[in-house]
Amino acid sequence: MLFERGWKHALKRVFLLCLLVGWRVGVAAHLAHDEEQLNIGTVVLSEAERQWVRDNPTVIVAAEQYPLYLFLDEHGHWSGLNNDVLKRISAMTGLQFVYRESFSTAQMLERLETGAADMSTTLAMNDERRLSLDFSHAFGGAGWVFVGRAGEPGVQSLEQLAKRVLVLPGRHALEGVIRRDYPSIELRSVKTYAEARALVESGEAYATIENEIGAQLYPSGLLKVGELLEGKWEADLLAVRKGQPQLLSILNKALEAFPASELRAIRLNWLGGIGPKPAAAGWQHWSRLGYWGVFVVGAFCGLSLLWHRRMAALIKQHRDVQSQLGDQLVFQRALIDAMPDPVFVRDLEGRLILCNKSYEEALSIRFEQVQGCRLIDVDALPRATAGMLHEEFMIQLRTRRTRFSRRRLQFKQGNRDIYQWTVPFYCASGELRGLLGGWTDITRRDAATTGHPH
Numbered sequence: 001m002l003f004e005r006g007w008k009h010a011l012k013r014v015f016l017l018c019l020l021v022g023w024r025v026g027v028a029a030h031l032a033h034d035e036e037q038l039n040i041g042t043v044v045l046s047e048a049e050r051q052w053v054r055d056n057p058t059v060i061v062a063a064e065q066y067p068l069y070l071f072l073d074e075h076g077h078w079s080g081l082n083n084d085v086l087k088r089i090s091a092m093t094g095l096q097f098v099y100r101e102s103f104s105t106a107q108m109l110e111r112l113e114t115g116a117a118d119m120s121t122t123l124a125m126n127d128e129r130r131l132s133l134d135f136s137h138a139f140g141g142a143g144w145v146f147v148g149r150a151g152e153p154g155v156q157s158l159e160q161l162a163k164r165v166l167v168l169p170g171r172h173a174l175e176g177v178i179r180r181d182y183p184s185i186e187l188r189s190v191k192t193y194a195e196a197r198a199l200v201e202s203g204e205a206y207a208t209i210e211n212e213i214g215a216q217l218y219p220s221g222l223l224k225v226g227e228l229l230e231g232k233w234e235a236d237l238l239a240v241r242k243g244q245p246q247l248l249s250i251l252n253k254a255l256e257a258f259p260a261s262e263l264r265a266i267r268l269n270w271l272g273g274i275g276p277k278p279a280a281a282g283w284q285h286w287s288r289l290g291y292w293g294v295f296v297v298g299a300f301c302g303l304s305l306l307w308h309r310r311m312a313a314l315i316k317q318h319r320d321v322q323s324q325l326g327d328q329l330v331f332q333r334a335l336i337d338a339m340p341d342p343v344f345v346r347d348l349e350g351r352l353i354l355c356n357k358s359y360e361e362a363l364s365i366r367f368e369q370v371q372g373c374r375l376i377d378v379d380a381l382p383r384a385t386a387g388m389l390h391e392e393f394m395i396q397l398r399t400r401r402t403r404f405s406r407r408r409l410q411f412k413q414g415n416r417d418i419y420q421w422t423v424p425f426y427c428a429s430g431e432l433r434g435l436l437g438g439w440t441d442i443t444r445r446d447a448a449t450t451g452h453p454h
Contacts, residue, residue: 043092043257045250052246053094059247061086062108062117063099067217068270069122069236072101081270082121082236085139088262089254104191106170112241119247123239124173133239134248137255140236140267144174145215146226148207149200155207155226161185167196167205174209174232197223213271260335343438345425350374350393353434364412385410393422393435400424400432406442417443 045053063078065071070080078099086097100117102108111117113132125135146155155161162184168175170189178185188205190196193214199205201222211234215225238255240248336343342359346352351372360367363380370378375386375393389409396403403422408415422437 043250043253045093045253049246049250049253053250056247057094058096058098059119060117061097061099062102062111062120064102064105064108064120064122066122066214068213081140081266084266084270085258085263086121088258088266089251092254092257093250095250104170105172106191109171112239115241118241118244119251120239123237124234125237125239126173126176128171128176129173129239132242134242134244136238136240136248136251138235138237139255139258139263142212142234142236144209144229144232144234145212146207146229147197147200147210147215147223148226149203150222150224152206154224157227157230158182158185161207164206165199165204167199167208169193169196172209173234174229177232260338264338339438341438341440343436345434345436346374346393347434348397348432350390350397350435359438362411380412382410382412396422396424397432397435416441 063070066080068080070078070082073079089095090097100111102111105123108117108120108123109129109132112120123129123133129135148155158178159182161182163186165186165188166178167188167190168178169192172189175187175189178187188199190199193208193210196205196208196210200208207226209229212228238251240251336354336356339356340358342362343356344352344359345354351374352367352370353372355367365378365380370380375381375390376383378386380386381389392403402424404420406417406419408417409420418439419442420437420439422435424432425434425436427433
């Protein structure tokens with residue numbers, strides 16, 4: 001994902017969460033084992049919230065099958081990533097979640113709007129839905145990708161779809177924005193993603209837009225995945241119908257208390273093993289590393305938009321942190337250390353304030369050795385690369401512009417193709433405090449795509 005329109009406002013809400021690129025199955029199994037050893041997190045509920053749980057022990061969940069997030073297994077039991085998250089929240093709060101299956105997004109929204117259901121786990125947020133729904137804190141996310149027909153040029157942008165048929169499930173999260181900003185696109189609505197893909201396969205529609213995970217789960221020789229849809233991301237949220245502030249507050253408190261390592265283990269258990277399946281289209285032969293490289297970028301960027309509001313309440317608890325940015329980042333330290341891709345935070349002078357373990361490993365450094373230093377002050381990168389990046393950071397801080405770029409950089413280990421992102425970071429009062437950034441190594445993915453290494 002890269003930012004929705006109005007990202008400047010959303011930048012005041014920062015959350016960091018991402019997934020490991022191409023981890024081995026053994027690592028995921030190890031994490032799953034560790035998950036079993038974790039203690040139940042503590043959720044401190046108010047008396048009004050505890051009373052609400054006693055009065056409403058059962059919460060009805062409008063559920064549409066959406067593998068691998070939520071689906072019925074071979075035994076007819078609900079399963080998936082979101083189901084595991086709700087099980088954990090149930091253990092933390094005492095709430096019991098009961099699923100009521102829906103067969104389209106429109107039907108699921110109707111049940112929420114009429115009060116036939118209390119919440120959903122698979123609805124993306126948009127302006128229309130915020131009129132009837134409240135949304136929780138985010139606990140993950142993925143990008144939107146174009147899905148077109150094999151043999152046709154890969155779809156890279158919405159502008160490319162002018163005067164062409166774009167098919168989407170009814171009441172899709174992006175429908176309103178597309179109708180408003182891209183009136184030249186001929187938009188067609190169907191009930192489900194399966195119907196949308198079928199129209200693309202038959203040639204009746206030129207493309208559809210789908211979550212990255214869903215796009216990779218149903219490969220056929222007649223379809224191919226295009227580029228990420230810039231500026232549009234689907235965060236993993238819990239949608240609660242209006243009029244239930246206690247339920248929303250309870251869910252948010254549970255997500256806040258959710259151990260970061262446990263959430264990572266759950267996501268890796270469901271998403272870490274996904275890879276492209278063999279087929280005629282070239283994209284289907286990407287390695288797991290290449291595919292998840294795209295996914296991680298989406299997780300980084302999209303979820304960075306959503307959690308800063310919580311940070312304001314936590315700042316008071318962390319007054320002894322080493323810098324001005326530290327107040328707002330202590331809560332996230334456990335999260336960023338769990339991130340497999342390099343992440344860093346620098347102050348207004350370009351000095352390193354915070355980084356994760358992946359950053360240390362990528363540059364063969366220790367945080368304690370380079371804390372408070374600029375890139376040009378340490379021997380972590382070739383001198384030319386360090387100087388160029390430092391100058392870019394300073395320009396970004398002056399212009400307060402975000403930057404996302406696919407580029408080739410010289411590391412000490414050699415040239416690498418990376419997807420780099422850097423975002424100006426603001427405090428709760430709106431004052432610029434520094435720069436948040438990171439990168440994803442896409443060298444292997446690009447090699448797989450082109451059929452030869454760089």
